[in-house]
Amino acid sequence: MKQQRMQIPPGLTDEQVIESRLRHGTNELQSKEESGLFSAIRQTATEPMFLLLVAAGAVYFMLGEISEGIFMAAAIVLVSAISVYQDSRSRNALQALKKLNQPSARVIRNGRELQIPTADIVPGDLMVVEEGEQVPADARILRAVDLSLNESILTGEAFAVRKNGGDVLYQGTAVTSGMAWCEVTATGNGTELGKIGKSMEQIKVEKSPLQKQIGRFVTKMAVAGAGVFLLVWGINFYHSGNVLDSLLKGLTLAMSILPEEIPVAFTTFMAIGAWRLMQMGIIVKQTQTVETLGSASVICTDKTGTITENRMELAALYAHAGRQVYDAGNWHQASAQEVITVAMWASETQPFDPMETALHKAYGQTAPTDLRPAFHMVHEYPLGGKPPMMTHVFANAAGERIIAAKGAPEAILACCGLREEEAAGVRAQTEALAGKGYRVLGVARSTFEGAAYPAEQQSLPFVFIGLVAFYDPPKHNIGSVFASFDEAGIRTKIITGDNTATTVSIARQAGFKGGERAITGDEIANMQAGELEEAVKEVNIFTRMFPAAKLRIINALKADRQVVAMTGDGVNDGPALKAAHIGIAMGHKGTEIAKKAASLVLTDDDLSKMVDAIAMGRKIYANLKKAIQYIVSIHIPIILTVTLPLLLGWIYPNIFTPVHVIFLELIMGPTCSIVYENEPMEQNTMQQPPRPATVTFLNWRELSTSILQGLMITAGTLCMYQYAVHSGLDEDLTRTLVFVTLMSANVLLTLVNRSFFYSVLHTFRYHNRLLRFVLLVSVLLTAATIYIPPFAAFFQFRQPAVQQLLLATGAGVLSVIWMEAWKWVRRASDRPRK
Template sequence: MKDKHYIFRTTKIDNPITKMTIDNFDIKGLTSEQVLKAREEHGYNLLDYKKQNGFWFALKSLVQEPMIILLSVAASIYFISGSGGDGLFLTFAIVFEAAISLYQDSRSRNALEKLKEFTEPNCKVIRNGEQIEIKSEDLVVGDYLIIEEGTSVPADGIIIHSNDFSVNESILTGESLAVTKDSTADNNLIFKGTNVASGLAIATINYIGNNTKLGKIGKSLEDIKEEKTPLELQINNFVKKMVSIGTVVFLIVWLINYLNSKDVLDSLLKALTLAMSIMPEEIPVAFTTFMALGAWRLMKMGIVVKQMKTVETLGSATVICTDKTGTITENKMTLAKLFVLSSQKVTDLSEELSKEEKDLIKQAMWASEPIPFDPMEIALHQAYSKLEENDERPNFKLVHEYPLGGKPPMMTHVFENQEGKRIIAAKGAVEAIMRASNVSSQEKEEIGNAINLLSQDGYRVLAVATAEFIGNDYPANQEDFGFVLKGIVAFYDPPKKNIQKVLEEFYKAGITVKIVTGDNAATTVAIAKQIGFRGYEKSITGDELMQLSDEELAKSVIETQIFSRMYPEAKLKIINALKAQNEVVAMTGDGVNDGPALKAAHIGIAMGKKGTEIAKEAASLILLEDDLSKMVDAVAMGRRIYTNLKKAIQYIISIHIPIILTVFIPLALGWLYPNIFSPVHIIFLELIMGPTCSIIYENEPLEQNLMKQKPRPMSTSFFSWKELTTSIIQGLFISAGTIFTYQYALYLGYDEAITRTMIFTVLITANIFLTLVNRSFYYSIITTLQYKNNLVFIIISITVAMMCALLFVPLFNTLFDFEVLNLNQITTSIVIGFISVIWYEVVKWIKRRRALIA
């Protein structure tokens, strides 16, 4: 079954350039039969360590929950005192409560496991003479692996070919500097878990899974524990305070009851009733459920969230720093135009090309990697293949190279054939190539005019140069070759069709968008104009940015929207400067050089398709389809989750207050029926409240106005005084309803059973209407009833059915010490419960009126 799964996960990579180059190296790779045989012999490429059983861990944690402990104590007291019915009900309640908790925990764990599957990296291999992409776990011993800059090495292997290849092995050695590797016997090994810092290599796999060097020393990401987020800490602290208060009140009430009755068990049972009413155990369950299921919902939308804290941060994003290529543009590089310095002419590739123009393309190709993986280099190889009938690439071997370097960067390759003919070609940023070439003032002016002409239409430009060199003692620096600038190649990467709409969505949501790119300012501004980007008039380069003082930098990062010619240090400086201004920063990136900035941003966003493994590892969120519109969805989901979690917790606080006061006030003031509720009643209310807050509110849709509001500041406390006050007042109004019902029943001379039943009916009614009213703290209940959430009807129907059973089924009547109410008593209770909650609709109406006037 696993092998069948493997076959479906294999993806053929249709790249004729790469295939041709592979053929030149005469690499066919394993056949399908050899792959199956290797898997039978060596298994899958997985690190198998003994993992903790999630179910038993959840069960162990559950046994330690305060509410389960209280229920167990109360059930034991009932059995000891001879109240078997009550004891059995509480035992059933313990099982039911445990089942709900385990189910919610299972949903959370399953959601997180699916996320892990989505973040599992892919790798490229050569099999059956073709390059294909597979899951890293499907790699087998003997595979021919292709690894390139930005990827993580998925298994141990031996290099058979490399271009400018270096690896960061800090996970194994602790050394942060990259190590150069090649096919020589002394330095030809690669190891699982290390990262490719530069270049490309082909390697044969000799060890996988636990047999790799990483597997043997036992390092695993499973050992890394996430720190608790600020929101999680706030919630945990709130619950701890409530538990502390509950413990103190429990001891006081136990003492008071014991002094009055001298009955240890009876007084303990009454004190436990109050302690149960104070415990807000639904809150941490709600938090975990909302975050895990929120991450799962995002995953279904094509957004993989790697860290739980990202879900709660998404709704706070105030700035999105996006790169240009592949995010704003299609990343479909096409060689479109040429400028040959000797002819001083800009030519479209659709025109008839001269010998000099063909030679410019040829030299640009030689300046590229022999096995291209960069979109521009692939475009150059493809253009060369179309123009040249006699392909010279198989005849030349790369004998020396200078990797991409400098600010702005350039790169140089030295090729040689068997006759000793040598080709030295360089390409890179126009400024870098001009600096390394002997260019006259007039030629600089002509080049500048050509760049302006091309850039203002959004073309991405690279300069190309050649050099002559005799001997093998190559210069230490590529700039010292004494280049002759041949001309400029211009690529066109069209803007994505939906990008203008995406930008408008961000602007409506109060989010500032900044372009941070390695491209030049003119090209970036031209694309920005085409897509309706706000603030394209002002830009700054990486070098200019690094020269600014702290005060100037703080001002510049806020006022400037386009950052061009950026390099890693400059990108990181932008992110840190924005964070220092209390902005919540999201940053998109795909390359190795984006790693530091992605790590530093509050929300690092890597591209799932064109993103390197290093970028994905540094990021906290991955867009599987490389579509920035998904970030709009992600922000909306973040705001929705945060808002719905708040609704759930405000609901919990509001409904706990009347339960606490209804239990405490008659007892403290010595009213006629001091123990109106027992643990049986409290646990029934808990069983209703748990599903309500965790299921109904988690499933609530995005409110209409949520994406038109400004992002909430990260410094905002989850339990703000204003929102707490609203919840407390709602709870006090419901408490007033229950206490009024109590006194009204006494006034009419009703007995304890009828009084208890009426108060309980008021609480259940208030619970139902509070659920409906608190679906929005702005829109009316009439509007929210139109929201698509089928669970509202289902949960409320179950609650009503259970209440009817308690009121009219004799068995439950007896168990709960209830009395069948007449029509007048039921109507009175329902009306009081309704009024105690519905008043908040007036408050919401006033809010909407004020918003219209404003």
Template sequence: MVSDIQTESLVVGDSMLIEEGSSVPADGIIFHSNDFSINESLLTGESLPVFKNTESADRGIYSGTIAETGLAVATVTAIGLETRLGKIGTSLSMIKEQKTPLELQINSFVKKMVIVGAIVFLMVWVINFLHGHLFLDSLLKSLTLAMSIIPEEIPVAFASFMALGAWRLMKLGIIVKQMKTVETLGSATVICTDKTGTLTENRMSLDRAYLPHSGKFTDLNVTPDTELLLLMETAMWASEPIPFDIMEISIVEKYIKYCTNDKRTRFSMRHEYPLSGKPPMMTHILEDRNGNRVVAAKGAPEAIIEVCHLEKDQKKVVLKAIETLSSSGCRVLGVASADFQGTVFPKTQQELPMVFSGLIAFTDPPKKNIRSVMKDFYRAGIVVKIITGDNAQTTGFIAQEIGFRGAGHGMNGDELMKLSDSELQNQVKETQIFTRMFPEAKLRIINALKANGEVVAMTGDGVNDGPALKAANIGIAMGKKGTEIAKQAASLILPEDDLSKMIEAVAMGRKIYANLKKAIQYIISIHIPIILCVFIPLAFGWRYPNLFSPIHIIFLELIMGPTCSIIYENEPMEKNAMSRKPRLPADTFFNINELSLSIMQGICIALAALLIYRYAIACSFNESVVRTMTFTVLVVSNIFLTLVNRSFFYSILETIKYKNNLVPIIIAITIFLTLAMIYITPLSLFFGFFHLNSVQLLLCFMAGFISVIWLEGLKFFIRSKVSAAQLPNL
């Protein structure tokens, strides 16, 4: 008796009945089956169903897989976390998430600056207190310098860039689960992709046939002749009346397309021989009301050849045809028919007098856009590797079809697991195709690539991809056919299963990183003059040692915050960004080479502001005028620094054409507020400013302009020496 029970109630030793279309609730061993095949792509990545019975080398069925045809009765051998599915879930929980290199660098840089700010704060506090013996006044003045040192905009800029980047990716049709992935996208050096459903359509299309009488191969998209019509009709009769298997569905669809007189409703099943034998085949005997009989068989080509008793020469020709079709990445089935009019059916189908009808070939065709996607990856300097559970022959053919580099050099999962970690690290550098992979093997590949210093993006959809997706720097799950475990383990989801979206994601990642780099370099550049303008007058005992108060620093910070977080985030991607190689993971704009330019810009602005400071003192201007002129130089230089730093290669005349509506808005607001603070009396009194005359204002403008515009000369020199493609990697 068969009873329905909850999956949670299953225990080891129970018997379970698995029927066509049902999901397997636990791991088990088959002890009875009838025409049973199962789709294990969830665990293995194999695109085709696997036929299993009590005589199979692997009689196991596994939790989460789906029965394609027939039925099986199995004894439960593992439940819950002890199943293959459960063990993969356990391995996922053991993989720890890591911070990105840039995240670590930003945290380290800001912490160091906080420590420096705290030390300077205490020093200045003590110095001011010893001079004036005023506790609160000394505290306020030292706080001004501390505020100018701490670059609090950097973590704010990082967080806002990542959040806005995730929003922009979502608009492109890419779901971001972890915001930090946005930054990592731009530095991806290797992308590991599955084959089935990612590079291919994930559908078995009946595309070719071999016709023995004419001895020719034919494309099934052409108008059929009599022999081809007969072959397709025979293959249809050998399929289930209501097909579930993807290949049988394709056969019936092709039959319906060809036929002008559909005979299916006139015939009913008289006798059926289920899939059996090694290699397997199946036979259907159908009959109409008038006693007209059809006997049709299909199965493994070798099984069909054997029952048709072909002559030696005929057999040689057919085997050659099978080899030709198989080498093209096709799944080949043989088709045969028989003339049997008896009422006592033979015990086995192999006893029927079969006549060879031909061969039919199925392909899982590449996606239409995948060849251009491969070109885009290679153009961007990204290495592509195929990691699949499918076989080497099919994978190799698909690889050649899509223009994949390294299609001739592959490795299977068993070979990979025999290698030591150091051997595997060397092997993954040269090997581009990995076939018959299982979860442990995929995880080892990802870890070996990461150990080689690569930033790895991994695409997957099955449960077997879960550990590798989580371990990769960028885990990418497919939205349509992806399992829940794959989606939970991934950091990105492609809702349309379209790999071309990854090109857009990488481009977005590179743009975000480049713009974040500009923003941080801008922040460092503008902080230096603020620090020096506060510290130098105090340290050298100039006439007005405490020119700025916290309110002035706060205003400058309010200008810098929107500038770095909004203007630079909204900058378009520079030309040739996707023609350059990805940046190395160890690269950062916190090293001396990257910082030197920012420091130089900051020093030049500081020199301009301090020169105006000394000029104003030399002219015997009062403290309010000196403060106003120095502050104005900082604001003007900030505006031009924003414009000049939009590119460190292209000139300001080129970048001014970039479409970024926020640039004129933010600059207009800055100019308006500055002029209001100077020329609106209540505000000028509050900030301690004085109305500047036209000469003073022009002098401040020229000082601010000259302190920044010199970078255009450096950019011109760089352009004359190198092309954009030779610039440092993005």
């Protein structure tokens, strides 16, 4: 194989790469997309709140109220700026994710092999692809070794297709076995996949369940707002006969009802949450995954490289010829060398698997003569079968052949024809080695004349040589990871291709609970659906797994209404990763196929990152609910304070105008989207069970709590209204006291709703600089509208006496502070688990 590599052309020079890129562009699928800024402005200009502001401003100008019209125009600019800023934050976060999530490819340039982003590939590049990768550009094969690809992305056919020198590879197809050197012929939109992609530009991404729930909620509120708007417009017109003035009052109510902050908050929370996860080394490929993370109830993890260090050391071997077991370092006897030699020839010539790397290293240390430069691979049977094995055929210039196989001991034994007592002895040695936590492989050699190799490797006449045993120690932190999952109410299941004894031993060493029983892939395949669903509830270790069995486990867990996360790194993990609610690929050892199928990637292959990811998912979801509950609670008193005086015929029927409502909207928007997004995770978050997948973003208990909060604040504002009227105060002073009551309630509501369990005194210790800033600005702006004469005149406020101001502030506080008693009762009856 080394000789083959030396015959490969040196590839393009740097100058040729630049010239090719100037001529053909980057290897990216280009679509007709408008600029991000223009898109944000266009989207903002079509939002209902923007249109209401424009309508209100136009009515003010038509009525000759120039200052109010100018204020509304300024509000339009400010609201638009906030919307564009929020969109920019979300877009920048997603762009950063896109760049970090960009796949890489191997090319040969200037005679050296390089790892580059796939976008940098140019026509003429010499590209290297191998098993587990996706083809990054269309190319013509120069040389292939046992190459087969899955081209279903283009053809729809699921079976693998063999490829040889001169054949064409297409971008997006998956390499299922072997490797190849090829010359790139087309990139970007010039590829076959790019041509198809142009016809798919109009296809829209489907919204997530949470997005749909929020969309339905906002739509219902908008419909209700339209109905009440017409009612208020009609009542005012009936009383005044003035169309424009009545329209203005109707617009006031419409603005108070429309909860446009909710979809903005959702977009902001998801995008910024994905960006925060990226900062932690967790790449989220779709922002919708963020909302699912907090619901994860089962995590299915593989063993090698996830639970263990993935640094396989050759710990022991069994030479069948002398029925002798050799420990590490004692490899110099001839029988031990034979086992190592055969195992090495059954490995890839340029190994990336840690076990094969260890075998090559051991061979280099023990072989009297290194034969690797003299032999090249002439035929290969890739890893396959249940349980799996693989076979390589090598030859030298003189025509001498080496045929070597390795794989699961039971697979090797099945094709070696040992007497039963011999096979029983080998099985006993396998169990003994596996019981120490070693991963054990069987090794065999064969002979064959002629070029017509049998279709199946099992048809070759194999001779059993021995066993090789590798030790991959558990990661130092894996015990605490399992404990964290358990504390969070998340069940962990180990799904591996290794044998039962090895897996159970490693699980025990790693501190894994519930590993007393294991089920194999063959047992899974033979189970009926109902039987399997019961088994996956009880069993936590699944061994000798193959793709179809993994997929059955994932689907059985989903049928049990579990939210399933699964880790994987290989080609065979693709279907299960795709089927899981949260597919998790490994950044280092994961294949491109696994990364493509997964919904998030752990950049450093550390499962403890999933604890952080789930905590972040729960925090984001909890904070989003707090923001939405805040929006619901504060909108209710605005709506009712605008509506009830009119409907009940009170003396001052239009206590608030559009300028008051938009002032409140400008304060509420940053509070829900910025303040709550920055809230830290509550200390009991990871001691709570996962959120059931069937739960909506606001259940009735939560919604009723928010409605009650809103009604209590309404009671405070209307009581202050009646107090002012009965005290003989004029409309401006009444409006001032009602507004102060509402603003003080808003400030305290922001603080109280930081937690629906812990007291406001406890949450004062939470670190959130933006909270202090937003609340300070809210208080200062409110004071400015009252105590600065031009502002007071504009808002039709009048400076109250100190006693009146304290009374209004106290009414606002009392309308919210009762929630602390409710939380105290909840803490007393529903304490978090420690």
